[in-house]
Structure formats: structure tokens, C-alpha cells
Amino acid sequence: MTRSIAFIGLGHMGGPMAANLVTAGHRVRAYDLVAAALDTAAEAGVEPAGSAAEAVADAEVVITMLPAGRHVLDLYDDILGAARPGTLFVDCSTIDVTDARTAHERAAAAGMRSLDAPVSGGVVGAEAATLTFMVGGGEAEFAEAEVLLAALGKRSVHCGGAGAGQAAKICNNMILGVSMIAVSEAFVLAESLGLSHQALYDVASAASGQCWALTVNCPVPGPVPGSPANRDYRPGFATSLMAKDLGLAANAARAGGVQAELGLRAAELYAAYAQGAGAAEDFSGVVRTIRNQSGAQA
Incomplete structure (x- = not known):
């Protein structure tokens, strides 16, 4: 109609x-x-x-x-x-x-x-x-x-x-933001241990580490051809939007007295990333910040 x-x-x-x-x-x-x-x-x-x-x-x-x-x-x-x-x-x-x-x-x-x-x-x-x-x-x-x-x-x-849709959105994106950081840290750890991106992907994507941040929006180039990592981190889902959503989630957590340590920390990391190198990048590009801060080669 x-x-x-x-x-x-x-x-x-x-x-x-x-x-x-x-x-x-x-x-x-x-x-x-x-x-x-x-x-x-x-x-x-x-x-x-x-x-x-x-x-x-x-x-x-x-x-x-x-x-x-x-x-x-x-x-x-x-x-x-x-x-x-x-x-x-x-x-x-x-x-x-x-x-x-x-x-x-x-x-x-x-x-x-x-x-x-x-x-x-x-x-x-x-x-x-x-x-x-x-x-x-x-x-x-x-x-x-x-x-x-x-x-x-x-x-x-x-x-x-009323408001339940927004509640679901910020909760979902808190999961996404935290999981992208975890996946990125795992890849940087794998690099330091001499494990290839493909090897980690092949294991984690078929094991308990499987998640959207890994199998759809993989933060390193290669394993998932359609991910922004293969387009020099062009969005995708812009870092500024992730920072905004995590900020909303953090505000709601504080107002509700929720002990959301990982969610609050993710909000801080993405806020800083959005103010710097990530301003025009996909949120998965946070892997480069983690790598650089770890003292590894970019």
C-alpha cells in the first residue's frame, strides 16, 4: 500500500x-x-x-x-x-x-x-x-x-x-565497541607472538572467539575481504558514531548505577580515538592505536 x-x-x-x-x-x-x-x-x-x-x-x-x-x-x-x-x-x-x-x-x-x-x-x-x-x-x-x-x-x-528501542541500541553498541577492542587486542597480541592474522582468524572464527567484530568487520586486512580494514579503514561505521553511542551508554550506566567497567573504558578509548587519528576512520581502525601504543610496528 x-x-x-x-x-x-x-x-x-x-x-x-x-x-x-x-x-x-x-x-x-x-x-x-x-x-x-x-x-x-x-x-x-x-x-x-x-x-x-x-x-x-x-x-x-x-x-x-x-x-x-x-x-x-x-x-x-x-x-x-x-x-x-x-x-x-x-x-x-x-x-x-x-x-x-x-x-x-x-x-x-x-x-x-x-x-x-x-x-x-x-x-x-x-x-x-x-x-x-x-x-x-x-x-x-x-x-x-x-x-x-x-x-x-x-x-x-x-x-x-517508549525509549526501549534506544535502550536496545546503546546496549548493543556497547557490546560491539567492547568486542572490537577485544578482537583488536587479540590480533596485536598474535602479531607479537608471531601468529599470522589468517591463522588467528581461522581459529577464532570457528571457535569461542567468534563474533561480528571478527567475522564481518575484521580489524586487520586480509581475512575478511569486505571489511573496512581492506579499504584503509574508510567507514563503514564511523568512529565518531561509535564514540557517540558509547557515550550514551556510559551516561546511562552511570545514571543507573551499573558497574560497567569495560563499557566505560571502551567509551573513553573511542572518545580519544575520535578526537585524533580515528576522526575520519571506521571504528575498527582502533587496532592501529592499540598496535602503536603497544610499541609494535604499524
Whole structure:
């Protein structure tokens, strides 16, 4: 069934997602502060709008993909009054759980329905429509959105009520950040012991060390041809985004009194990496920092 969709935020993730909705047969009106992003989206069949409020005016569903919670809340303040009552708002940004719950509250107060639906899969997943959505909100809203999300990804999981999608996202990425550091340290240790990358990969990928950070996003070149390590660590999943997500997880852990030693340390390591050499690299490039700090040859 064709739906009228407003899409706000046409960056590296949002642009391909909006294009995939057009490919699936939906009418998509979109807005972004960056004119070039609107132009690129228009080439894919997206209808550019002059403002965010204009984009949502006749939409049945509003999808947002923005950098941080403050952007989502500011946008909601701007567009909730312009949308039709009962419009379904689906925020796919990765933001603080508290901000997500506030967004739900503001949408409800304006007579709207809402979901938080952050994604996993990165730019590659956005382009290939293979994202995974972690969704928080009502069951009826999830059932309605699931059809649209199927045009954007391979799986949608209803995680619970308001904010539950964001909670699942930051917990998942804490696992990913910690495991990437562990895999990277293991490869650097193997180098110091004279063990080849391929030998360690062949053992760990078929043993108890198997994980996504190893078998899909392997941090050293060679064993996994499609990993960013074979493209000089071009993202992929940018280090800045991992640092952001781990920062959200760390804040939540501290607020909840959770003893998350590895998660907190991973947040520190990625924050430092994002400020330095990793600023424009895939998060798996942290292996080079570990190698350099270990005194080994790069």
C-alpha cells in the first residue's frame, strides 16, 4: 500500500533510506538543511520540500534521522503543530533514552503517535536496505510501521515501550565497541607472538572467539575481504558514531548505577580515538592505536 511519507534528515543514512522508500512505491517528501542532500534525494525520486513543516503537512508517517536528541526535540517543537492529528512519527536517530521518551511525550501531547526506531547496519545497510530496527512504542504503532521498515531493512524488533528501542541500541553498541577492542587486542597480541592474522582468524572464527567484530568487520586486512580494514579503514561505521553511542551508554550506566567497567573504558578509548587519528576512520581502525601504543610496528 502506497503511503505518504515525510522524511527529515537526508545524510549518509537518511538519504539512502528515503530513496529506498521511493523504490518501494511510496510518496516521499523530504527536507534537509543541506541543499546538496536535497538535490541528491531528488535524483532518486524524493520530492524536496521548502521546510520541515511543509514536508510533514500532508504526511501519514514522518520519519526522522538526525544527529542528536536536541535536534530531534527542536524539530518536534517545529513540526508537531504542522502535521495532521494522528500522524505516526518514527524517529530513527540514535539519541539518549531520556530524550527519546521526551519526544514520545511531546508527540502524544500534540495528538500524534510515535515510535523510537534506531538502526543497526551503517551506511552499507542503509544503501542495501538491510538495516535492523530496534523499536520502542506501542504495539499498534509498531505493526503499522513494520511494513514501511521492511522496505528499509531485513529485521524489525519491537523492544517494548517508549525509549526501549534506544535502550536496545546503546546496549548493543556497547557490546560491539567492547568486542572490537577485544578482537583488536587479540590480533596485536598474535602479531607479537608471531601468529599470522589468517591463522588467528581461522581459529577464532570457528571457535569461542567468534563474533561480528571478527567475522564481518575484521580489524586487520586480509581475512575478511569486505571489511573496512581492506579499504584503509574508510567507514563503514564511523568512529565518531561509535564514540557517540558509547557515550550514551556510559551516561546511562552511570545514571543507573551499573558497574560497567569495560563499557566505560571502551567509551573513553573511542572518545580519544575520535578526537585524533580515528576522526575520519571506521571504528575498527582502533587496532592501529592499540598496535602503536603497544610499541609494535604499524
